[in-house]
Amino acid sequence: MKNIIKSTTFLAIIACWLWSTAFVGVKIGLTYHTPLQFAGVRFFISGILIFLYFGKPARYFAELKANIKFILKLSLIQTFIQYSLFYSGINLLPSSLAAMIIGSQPMFIALVAHFSFHNDKMTPLKTGSILIGVAGIAVITLGRSGVEMKGTLEWLGIALLLVNNLVAGYSNVLVSKHSQGISPAVISSTSLMIGGILLSLVSVPVEGIHLGPFPPKYWYALAWLSFLSAAAFTIWNSLLKRPGVKVSLLNVWKFLIPVSGAALSWLIMENEKPDAVSLTGMGIIALSLLSLNYANRRAIKEKAGS
DSSP states (O other): OHHHTHHHHHHHHHHHHHTTTHHHHHHHHHSSSSSHHHHHHHHHHHHHHHHHHHHHHHHHHHHHHHHHHHHHHHIIIIIIIHHHHHHHHHHOHHHHHHHHHHTTHHHHHHHHHHOOOTOOOHHHHHHHHHHHHHHHHHHHEEEEEEEOOTTTTTHHHHHHHHHHHHHHHHHHHHHHHOOTOOOHHHHHHHHHEEEEEHHHHHHHHHOOOOOOOOOHHHHHHHHHHHHHHHHHHHHOOOHTTTTTTTTTHHHHHGGGGHHHHHHHHHHOOOTOOOOHHHHHHHHHHHHHHHHHHHHHHHHHHHHHHH
16 A cells, blocks of 8 residues: 555646646635736745745755755746746636646647657657547537637737646756756745745736735635645656656646546536536546556566567
């Protein structure tokens, strides 16, 4: 049982489940707060939570000092740039189209990994598995609500989210390649805190200052979002640092995020119920994960036999 809990598959599923719970919290938070400022506050609190959990200030600041260039670069890319693109893009698009583009992120990350690692290339089987997953995302999102393009700014929104997907791939590669000698907790804490501060600073001239008052449900949402970001990013960064873990294969588990998000909506939202189209999309995603798992096992056997 202990080995299962520590396995890459189990931890990847836990991280993706945590991220899938963010949709409801973000929706509540953005009802009362502006996007960039809310994200900045959320990520700064997440970084503080990880710092408190780490509990070794001397080691924390020693690792920060020794890796300051890498941490600043990751903070700028993974938190500030990525989430600026994310929030700016979703604000310009219908929710269904935004969900579909964001859901296709594993494909873009696999492409970035293909050009970044000699041992993480796009094989026909891997490519087919990822495309099946993207098809499943499309079935779920388009089945739940149709896409209506209402203005030229929506093309800008599409471009922003596509660039966001590529930036996400690059940030994953950065952590996987250049984070030796620094713990996942320090990586996550510092990048979230610094990125959160940058988002908050930029939000002031763009969005103004919003100090409330906020209702209790806002604070509940902020607390949960801060916790899930702290936990999910720390887990994910630890997995990216594991020997033998491939960026492209790890990120395919993110296909579970919209699946879990839809299931949570059915449980929490009164007007959300399972339907045949969504269940079909989930089945397609399950097929994608099974075929990719087969591809991974096959690659391991071939490597062992060579």
